[in-house]
Amino acid sequence: DAGVTQSPTHLIKTRGQQVTLRCSPKSGHDTVSWYQQALGQGPQFIFQYYEEEERQRGNFPDRFSGHQFPNYSSELNVNALLLGDSALYLCASSLGGSGWPQHFGDGTRLSIL
């Protein structure tokens, strides 16, 4: 039973660039949520995708955008990267009906130079 998979595992970018992170949900799950985890802190909710639409967004600027594909996989895009965007980006998947629990992947570590 494949869990949540994320790629790439690590990424180094410079300020002003843009980045795309990818997520494949756990088998049977149709809902994907993205979280940002800064070093030494708890994850913070970015947004959630269900049926290819963003259905809830956290307190993140429009530079953060996403997409969900018909196979339920998802991408997180971040434009105009800032130093403060350096973090672990986590994808969590769940089943849309109940919504819980959410299962997390191991994340993409994004470093901005």
Added chain:
Amino acid sequence: QQQVKQSPQSLIVQKGGISIINCAYENTAFDYFPWYQQFPGKGPALLIAIRPDVSEKKEGRFTISFNKSAKQFSLHIMDSQPGDSATYFCAAGISGGYNKLIFGAGTRLAVHP
């Protein structure tokens, strides 16, 4: 109002002892309370979760105690083992058209042999 306050920040326990981590919340709209365990370089892994209509839930060595009137919940790890050394996060979930988790800041647990 959407904060989850977690304490202590760090905890040292001897092997075989009981580890206790506490969390408090304000928003009565929260309806799902999970605990996650995170090892370095890995994503959060779901340990145990509880709904607000239950006061206690036990799974193996892990127990959640939930006090709805005090808006507090705690994780007890019985017979703590060195392999339990990790960072633990409490979270509170909001449902209703979407599912969003608000995380505490984390507790770094070290179990000494």
